Amino acid sequence: MVFSSPLFLFYFLPAALLLYYAAPKRAQHLALTFVSYIFYGWANPLFSLLLLLSTLIDYIAGLVMVLGGPRNWSGEIHRLDPGVPRTARQRAALVISMCANVALLGFFKYFNFAVDSYNEAVGWLGRDGLRLDSALRVALPLGISFYTFQSMSYAIDVYRGHATAIKNFVDFACFETMFPQLVAGPIIRFQEVADQLRERTHTLTKFARGVAFFSVGLAKKVLLANPCGKVADLAFGTGSPGIVDAWYGVVAYAFQIYFDFSGYSDMAIGLGLMLGFVFPKNFDSPYLSQSITEFWRRWHISLSTWLRDYLYLPLGGSRKGPARTYINLFIVMLLGGLWHGAALNFVVWGGLHGALLAFERLRGKRSPYGWLPAPLRVALTFAVVLVGWVFFRAPDLNAALQYLSAMAGLSQRQEASALIAGLVYQPYYVLTVAAAAMVTWSCPQTWDWTRMLTSPKAVAVLALFVIASVALMTQAYNPFIYFIF
């Protein structure tokens, strides 16, 4: 089930809101958890069991860290003191939680990649008899990259003494599974919502702002991301388009991924507000960045801060000298790339950004073109990001390199690629890409635009919702890009 589907908009959402608000206050988390499991299980009922397993492991780990053995679980919960060394039991609980989550993520996400890489390696060595062609193919559970990271953040924050463990299993399950952000983020750290799980307000103002966020997000996804995606699919599908088509295609993809993901985040934030939760901003106009360093402060903020706090800083961050800093940046981004997908092109994407971050760090977090006027810095940063997106979008490394050759005008255009000109330059797609550009570089962010909800703006919000919903009826199944992670 996706947010941008008639099933979610007109059946699940009203039913979920009704159930939530009809439930007595003490049962609201149970109601939310229940509908969240239905939402998640819609993709595959068996995946719900996996989610439940992950939830149980971290719930128990949290209690063990704070209270010790089960005999003590009736006791009162206190936050661990950050300055006090941890016991062996507490360390073991953290290690078990981390290993379980990493194992789940590693197995389901990377098993197929490992088998394929092994087969390629033995093929390259001429030992085809050792191939594992009949090996199990593992289906990727929806949102596993997100909820395992979310789970790990709970265990780590409790261990560090930055958050108080939760005793109530329903409350914890609600944090782990709440449907607004379950399958594609934002990655919610427990300390971000712990207070809200205990006490939060449900006001008309919050709900109204939630409606605004949700409607803008839906419009971004349906009216901008999906049509841009069509252009990108055609351009990348030919493999070797003409130079203009290649640039047009990757620009369309840049808009697709931005509006798809930021649209989803807006919808998640909006749904959270409708349920009384406040989730932090996940995108901060990333294509206005003037350097790659700045880009990563503005793009998928919940992931980049997670990687900073739970990977970069434990590796030493910038505290162990410049050389180690650059290595840490590179490693973190490499793993960040791998998090996005089990394929070499994602690793290259991550490595590219890691190398650029390290290079800019060497220059005091400034881009090599920092001396240019701001608009040119923005344009060049966008161009660099576009090159990275080629690796992200192409089906594999070879295809990515072929597409980059096309962008440079170095490859021979395939005859079939001449056909796409008649499709991607239709007024609808040209206007949509132009609108996407305008929204990206001229319009205020959703957070800013929805801060003051005047009557005309409220009308505009509802109009966006209606137009997007009607447009949805002409589109087939349109999952969010980040669902595949």
Add this chain to the structure above:
Amino acid sequence: MAVESLPSRSTPSREEIARIEVGHTDVDPSTARWLVAVFLVFVSMPAGVEWMVSARTEAAVSGAWSQLAAIPGQMRAKLTRQEPEANDVGIGSRILLASRGVLGNLRTFEDTLDDESAVAAVLRPPAQMVLSGLGAGNERVYQGRDGWLFYGPDVEYVVGPRFLEPAEMRRRRTSGREWIEQPQPDPRAAIVDFKRQLERRGITLIVMPTPVKPAMHPEKLAAQNDGWTIPVQNSSYRVFIDDLRRENVIVFDVAEALALGRNGRPTYLATDTHWRPETMERAAELLGDFIRAHVSLVDAPRRSYRLEVREVSNVGDTAAMLDLPPGHHLNGPESIIIRRVLGPDGAPWQPSRSADVLVLGDSFSNIYSLGSMGWGDVAGFVEHLGRVLQRSVDRIVQNDDGAYSTRARLRQEIASGVDRLRGKRVVVLQFSSRELAAGDWKLIELPPSGAQ
């Protein structure tokens, strides 16, 4: 593990900033009230309307909900071995079977809800009209020049990735849904296997990939293709043909001959996926010549046919897929002339199971033959092939899934005691070339002759 110390947080955290920000939302209470109220009405109304419509008409929407209602019973049947496929497997496999069944039901429910929605039926045509005015088409149809429409998978086959690229085949193999079998993406394996099975029975296989419309009319997609006379195929197409020929499979590649014979005239219908009747007849003539050149058919009494000319008007399938309001210019019917194949006594042409030529065909064989397609009857590809060969011809024809559906039906009939291969000297496997990139090329084992 030592407790990691983080930098001190003198600045507010992101969540604190967000809460402060939300706390500063500036909205008049009455505006907030009606905004929320109208939104809730908008999200609740469609379900209410659907329920009222289905209650009045017992329409398919109630059928959609019956898919959900059937889930518990089906799960129980699979878990307790009440269904044949669950009989001989352990609990783990039964759980997987039950899960797949549930998934299939959920997807059917969702699809039925969307397809049969009364609200969507009202809103989709005007929305599509706006989009079509901007050249958008929809998920299944691309809009070309001069009112020409192209079926999406046809375009995506031509312009898409090489279908024989190992990475592409691997992607297709693993992209299937969990509740259905993974597709077999390599057409060569299935065709070579089929050829060998037929060979063992002394039957010659002729493979006839039928070109899709964008391959034959690229100029109707983009102006820079004006004057193009060679069919545009997927980059793997030539490799596919060469690989088959290397395996001694006889391939009848009709695309170039059809393109050369165009003389500036359209060879495909403007708003339908398929070829025009004169193109289809030309293909039948070329195939007839090809069969005579490559297969020794036994002498048979010559059959003579006469032709009855008829004009037919119809709205093309791609125009119908756009779901535009009635009267829209892209929805207008096209008129064509078909030539119905009749016996000397005026009786319509009929296939003959005793014929020594069998055609396994898809909608390209069915159009102008199957009346329900709306383009007339008894004037199709197999009829005209029979006329050209002047002998009776047998056929198994099925729209869609040309990669495997007719071979599957052939197997089914042989297994049920009707040996459709008895007496056959040649089998023509006709399929749309888009099946090469999108079809499920299952390997199908034919039962031995006389199997029950």
